[in-house]
Amino acid sequence: xxxxxxxxxxxxxxxxxxxxxxxxxxxxxxxxxxxxxxxxxxxxxxxxxxxxxxxxxxxxxxxxxxxxxxxxxxxxxxxxxxxxxxxxxxxxxxxxxxxxxxxxxxxxxxxxxxxxxxxxxxxxxxxxxxxxxxxxxxxxxxxxxxxxxxxxxxxxxxxxxxxxxxxxxxxxxxxxxxxxxxxxxxxxxxxxxxxxxxxxxxxxxxxxxxxxxxxxxxxxxxxxxxxxxxxxxxxxxxxxxxxxxxxxxxxxxxxxxxxxxxxxxxxxxxxxxxxxxxxxxxxxxxxxxxxxxxxxxxxxxxxxxxxxxxxxxxxxxxxxxxxxxxxxxxxxxxxxxxxxxxxxxxxxxxxxxxxxxxxxxxxxxxxxxxxxxxxxxxxxxxxxxxxxxxxxxxxxxxxxxxxxxxxxxxxxxxxxxxxxxxxxxxxxxxxxxxxxxxxxxxxxxxxxxxxxxxxxxxxxxxxxxxxxxxxxxxxxxxxxxxxxxxxxxxxxxxxxxxxxxxxxx
Amino acid sequence: xxxxxxxxxxxxxxxxxxxxxxxxxxxxxxxxxxxxxxxxxxxxxxxxxxxxxxxxxxxxxxxxxxxxxxxxxxxxxxxxxxxxxx
Numbered sequence: 001x002x003x004x005x006x007x008x009x010x011x012x013x014x015x016x017x018x019x020x021x022x023x024x025x026x027x028x029x030x031x032x033x034x035x036x037x038x039x040x041x042x043x044x045x046x047x048x049x050x051x052x053x054x055x056x057x058x059x060x061x062x063x064x065x066x067x068x069x070x071x072x073x074x075x076x077x078x079x080x081x082x083x084x085x086x087x088x089x090x091x092x093x094x095x096x097x098x099x100x101x102x103x104x105x106x107x108x109x110x111x112x113x114x115x116x117x118x119x120x121x122x123x124x125x126x127x128x129x130x131x132x133x134x135x136x137x138x139x140x141x142x143x144x145x146x147x148x149x150x151x152x153x154x155x156x157x158x159x160x161x162x163x164x165x166x167x168x169x170x171x172x173x174x175x176x177x178x179x180x181x182x183x184x185x186x187x188x189x190x191x192x193x194x195x196x197x198x199x200x201x202x203x204x205x206x207x208x209x210x211x212x213x214x215x216x217x218x219x220x221x222x223x224x225x226x227x228x229x230x231x232x233x234x235x236x237x238x239x240x241x242x243x244x245x246x247x248x249x250x251x252x253x254x255x256x257x258x259x260x261x262x263x264x265x266x267x268x269x270x271x272x273x274x275x276x277x278x279x280x281x282x283x284x285x286x287x288x289x290x291x292x293x294x295x296x297x298x299x300x301x302x303x304x305x306x307x308x309x310x311x312x313x314x315x316x317x318x319x320x321x322x323x324x325x326x327x328x329x330x331x332x333x334x335x336x337x338x339x340x341x342x343x344x345x346x347x348x349x350x351x352x353x354x355x356x357x358x359x360x361x362x363x364x365x366x367x368x369x370x371x372x373x374x375x376x377x378x379x380x381x382x383x384x385x386x387x388x389x390x391x392x393x394x395x396x397x398x399x400x401x402x403x404x405x406x407x408x409x410x411x412x413x414x415x416x417x418x419x420x421x422x423x424x425x426x427x428x429x430x431x432x433x434x435x436x437x438x439x440x441x442x443x444x445x446x447x448x449x450x451x452x453x454x455x456x457x458x459x460x461x462x463x464x465x466x467x468x469x470x471x472x473x474x475x476x477x478x479x480x481x482x483x484x485x486x487x488x489x490x491x492x493x494x495x496x497x498x499x500x501x502x503x504x505x
Numbered sequence: 506x507x508x509x510x511x512x513x514x515x516x517x518x519x520x521x522x523x524x525x526x527x528x529x530x531x532x533x534x535x536x537x538x539x540x541x542x543x544x545x546x547x548x549x550x551x552x553x554x555x556x557x558x559x560x561x562x563x564x565x566x567x568x569x570x571x572x573x574x575x576x577x578x579x580x581x582x583x584x585x586x587x588x589x590x591x
Contacts, residue, residue, distance in 0.1 A: 350546040406513045406521075406553035452545040460543045464523045464530055468511040471555065475506050 289394060290361040292421030299346070302360040303339045309422035310336050310367040316418065317369050320389050324371055327385070328378045332371040342366055349451045364394075364415045365425035372434035375485055376401065379412055379428055380498035386426070387502060391416040394423065398499045401429075401492060407444070407467055408474035409437070412499065432484070436477035440470050512562040513553040519544060521553060522569045527577055531569040538572040 057075065059068045293305040314334065321332040337345075345351070346360045355362075371382060379398070386393070395415040404410045411429040418424055429437075443466055455463070482488065511523040520533035521544055532542030546552045556562045570576055 350549050353545055354549070354552070403557075404555050405551060406555055408555055452543055455543070457541055460530065460541065461528050463543065464511070464528070465525065468509075468523060468525055471506075471511055472508055 286355070286362070287357050289364075289423065291363065291366070291423050293361060295359075295361055299343060299360060303342060306342065306360065306363070306366045306422070307336075307339070309418070309420055312420050313367055313418045313422055313424060316390060317367065317424070320385070320391070321369060321371065324382055324385055328371075328373065328382060330371050330373055330378075332369060334367070334369040337363070337366045337368065362423075364423040367418075367422065368425040368427070370427040370429065370434070372429055372431045374431055376430060376487070376492055376495045379495050380502045382428055383412075383414075383499050383502040386414065386416075390419050391424070391426075393503060396500075396503050398496050398503075401496055402489065404474070406471075408471040408478075409433070410474060410478055430478070430481040432477040432481040433474065436473050440473050444470060506557060507559055507562065510559075510562050510566060512556040512565050514556055515544070515546075515552050515554075520565055520569075522566050524566060524577070529566075529570065529575055529577070531573060531575075533565075533569070538569045540573050540575065 057068075057072050059065075063071070291306060291309065293302050293309075297305065314336075317334055321334065324330060325332050342360060342363050345363060346358065351358050373379065373382070393414060394417050396412075397414075398412040401410050401412055410433050411427045414426045414428075416424050416426055450459070450463070452460070482492075509525045511521075511525070513521045515521075518533075521542075522531045522533075523529070530541050530543065532539050532544060534542065544553070556565070
């Protein structure tokens, strides 16, 4: 090699000498070294020949010189061996080998079976198709096939939704779904009392069941049932907490009667609805709870209609009370509010101040009855009888036995709706309270109709005195009851809880 | 329960106090105690809950008397009566 000579020559010409270490290691790092390397390469390969040069192409044994020169010329004219794929000849065919499709070896897939595309589904057929009809080599998916498949899937989904929509569009469809669940829950006494988290547990169970059904092909009816199964999830907000007012508003629970709510499996909350938990909603509900009388009629006509309803209901009330009195040894009584008392109540300023809509339509005690009891231990059992009667509970206030209102009157007050729609009132109270009420009530009537704004100071004091006397009278009666029965506030609290449970059942 | 004292509270926060010993009557309304006040809905039992705890009732009575400067005076005429006759 002349490489070393070239390097030495370059150095003689002033090119910076490559460091000895770099030369020995073959490292060429700088531009001067690069030039040295290129010069050395050119010198060493100055006489190299390509494979297309005649010196490198040997003559074939039977080849003439003319044939040899023609072959060398052909080689030199296309030194890299390119082929013209557009031309004729054997090379062209070889160049297009990749254009042969694989489909010649593949059987076309059949179209989607109606069994797969339309309900009702047959899970066995579907499984069979999946197992036996999958080709080993799949056809490349074309746009048209993909679009068709997507359409089929979407159409099936749309059909499922339509089924649910159709189902839900039916009158009371959701209520019907709720009813099933509500009835199931109602058949299990104390179901919701099992634990504070019982409703959440129920919700989880429903969700699990729904998930299991989603995981398999569904008949239209199954899908509709599934939708109904999931809807009650809105209600289950957890434990003993009141239903969120927004939920009540959204689902219209405030517009439903207690019976309808009970059918939805949320009867436990029904008492809360009336006890003010939902605030303004309570007022609108009260406004809508009316007697089945002509709201456009005159006051006299309304009174007459109420009277007719009372006449119709009295035998039913008497029948119920006869059962109660026989079973519990009580002496119940029935009273019909006088037309004048009804009118006075409908016009009472203190009521209208807060409920401007109040009228004869809203009177709930035009027919009232009460059962004095020897022991409040009978209260839950009597309410069980009530639950089995023809009357529907509209509002139940049994807490008043423990937390009396201003005048100290302690009673379990139940507003009912009779079969003919009339609102009636039932009171259950200790015998001592009943006796005290007979004495006091007529005094109360003399002052309660008065408009406070028109009262002088002395008249106000008179009312105050009557109120405190009433409070003392009822307080004494209550203490007398506890002494006689040996009961305590705590034992009465237990009866109250049992009474609420009885109403729920 | 104290026989001479009658205290009730409304859900809206209003309070009614009556002491029969000197016929002291007051109402707590809109953040103020008002002498001789009686709520227009006094006959609507549902709107007023009885205060059964004597300690709470006495505390509210004391607060009302102090605010209205009507202490209970042993005598024929109470400050509440004097305030009215003035």
